[in-house]
Amino acid sequence: METVNLDTKVKFLRGFADKTRIQILETLMDQEKTVSQIVEDINGNQSNISQHLACLKGCGIISGRQQGRYCYYSIRNEQIRELLTMFNVVLADVQNDVASCDSHID
Known part of the structure; x- marks a missing residue:
């Protein structure tokens, strides 16, 4: 592996390090959507x-796919989808530690 x-x-x-971006990704996990659908889903x-x-x-x-006047967004590939699923699996185990973590270094 390279x-x-x-x-x-x-x-x-950092692409994952924002609440709104995580909400967008969660709404795209099951199907592709337009901007309007995403706006509605996450208010x-x-x-x-x-x-x-x-x-x-x-x-x-x-990724985005143009169809007529709409652009449909989706999770780029299965590896990204698996990564998002793995975030949930790992966080289920460490969520209390993460929630109480006060030392964030930027």
């Missing part, structure tokens, strides 16, 4: 959601 640059890993993980602001979608797409986490 070694990935550390800075690239950090950039990729968000279209401009804000569009910015987060651009971030997720730029990081290679989601």
Whole structure:
């Protein structure tokens, strides 16, 4: 397996490091959706959601497919879907520790 640059890993993980982006990813887990559907699902602001979608797409986490005047967004591939599922599995085990963690280093 090819070694990935550390800075690239950090950039990729930052794609997941936002509440709105996580909400978007969770709503895309089962099916592709338009911006309007995502806005409705997470009760968000279209401009804000569009910015987060651009971030997720730029990081290679989601993809967009144009059909007519709509763009449909989806999880990029099965590996990303598995990674999101694994986040939930791991967090189920460590959620109390994460919730009480006060030392966040940026």
